[in-house]
Amino acid sequence: MPAAAYAGKECVCQFKRGICDQTCVKDMLQTPFYIACLKLKGRRCLVIGGGAMGLEKTEGLLACDGDVTVIAPDAGPELEELAREGSIRWEQREYAGPEDLEGIFMVIACTDDTDVNIRIYDDAERRAMLVNIVDVPPLCNFILPALVRMGPLAIAISTAGASPALAKRMKREIGELFGTEYETLAIMLNDVRGWAKGTLPTYQDRKAFFESIVNGDPDPIALLRAGDSAGVHALIADAQRAHAPQAA
Ligand SMILES: C[C@@]1(CC(=O)O)c2cc3[nH]c(cc4nc(cc5[nH]c(cc(n2)[C@H]1CCC(=O)O)[C@@](C)(CC(=O)O)[C@@H]5CCC(=O)O)C(CC(=O)O)=C4CCC(=O)O)c(CCC(=O)O)c3CC(=O)O
Ligand SMILES: NC(=O)C1=CN([C@@H]2O[C@H](COP(=O)(O)OP(=O)(O)OC[C@H]3O[C@@H](n4cnc5c(N)ncnc54)[C@H](O)[C@@H]3O)[C@@H](O)[C@H]2O)C=CC1
Numbered sequence: 001m002p003a004a005a006y007a008g009k010e011c012v013c014q015f016k017r018g019i020c021d022q023t024c025v026k027d028m029l030q031t032p033f034y035i036a037c038l039k040l041k042g043r044r045c046l047v048i049g050g051g052a053m054g055l056e057k058t059e060g061l062l063a064c065d066g067d068v069t070v071i072a073p074d075a076g077p078e079l080e081e082l083a084r085e086g087s088i089r090w091e092q093r094e095y096a097g098p099e100d101l102e103g104i105f106m107v108i109a110c111t112d113d114t115d116v117n118i119r120i121y122d123d124a125e126r127r128a129m130l131v132n133i134v135d136v137p138p139l140c141n142f143i144l145p146a147l148v149r150m151g152p153l154a155i156a157i158s159t160a161g162a163s164p165a166l167a168k169r170m171k172r173e174i175g176e177l178f179g180t181e182y183e184t185l186a187i188m189l190n191d192v193r194g195w196a197k198g199t200l201p202t203y204q205d206r207k208a209f210f211e212s213i214v215n216g217d218p219d220p221i222a223l224l225r226a227g228d229s230a231g232v233h234a235l236i237a238d239a240q241r242a243h244a245p246q247a248a
Helices: 003-009 023-029 052-062 077-084 114-126 164-177 180-191 193-199 203-214 220-225 229-243
Strands: 044-048 067-071 089-091 106-109 130-133 146-150 153-157
Touching (some): 052 067, 052 077, 052 106, 077 089, 106 114, 114 130, 153 164, 180 193, 180 229, 193 203, 220 229
Parallel strands (some): 044 106, 067 089, 106 130
């Protein structure tokens, strides 16, 4: 939806100006968000704005191997350092227009200029590309969840913008609930995926195999909590024996 659709409504939630009529707040809770995990490696990601938010978003994209360019007339020392060491490209100038979005997979804008943010959103929507204007829900076609990351595991918590503070609290509590034993088990199960795909003929066979380990007796999570990774290897080996097709 173009930003102009909101233009007459003057809502402080949308453009940080005018009188709030709560339109965007209602829109958010009526939006069913499609949750996905994006591969950023080798893809060009653009961050517009070089303040604290620009740095935070840049670091998040770099952590996922995004190929990051920052456009901003000025940037803080950390972003300058990332540019100097070659981790990002920094174009020291203002956002110019749609040409800046050519070949870009995703743009995250965090300038302190509302008119620029609106232009970026409209230009990006015209190209049907991913755009997030930090903290301005009606100028986002994707929003960022709070994240618990442990190796290959990622638990994302979204409140559809209802309460980022609550998402942060849940992140802390969920992080306490799921410790590193889940990460270790995920890696051990990944190690046996190749065997399962090469050996077990049907989806149902592979499903039964993996579920027999994950929900196994003894419980693999309890074993890992007790430091008994050999016990989990034994559980996996037993499952392999039990599920492998009998040799003719
Ligand atoms: C819609 C969304 C769009 C987007 O930016 O993607 C959005 C919008 C807004 N955020 C606002 C406020 C705050 N945001 C945070 C923090 C985070 N905000 C994040 C995401 C999102 N924020 C998206 C929805 C996510 C969802 O709920 O599903 C997190 C999860 C992820 C991230 O940013 O990477 C990150 C936590 C990361 C972590 O720690 O793990 C804090 C707390 C803090 O700063 O410590 C506060 C103050 C407390 C509060 O308000 O709850 C405001 C009001 C601004 C104002 O009042 O001026 C708006 C706009 C509005 O409400 O209109
Ligand atoms: N700093 C924070 O903790 C939070 C900030 N915000 C909001 O996010 C936005 C950004 O926050 P900060 O990074 O702290 O702001 P900031 O003021 O430190 O940085 C703004 C950046 O935008 C750049 N910029 C301005 N006009 C531009 C243009 N035409 N083209 C390209 N870049 C341009 C500036 O050079 C600067 O690097 C603000 O709207 C702020 O209200 C929201 C939540 C928290």
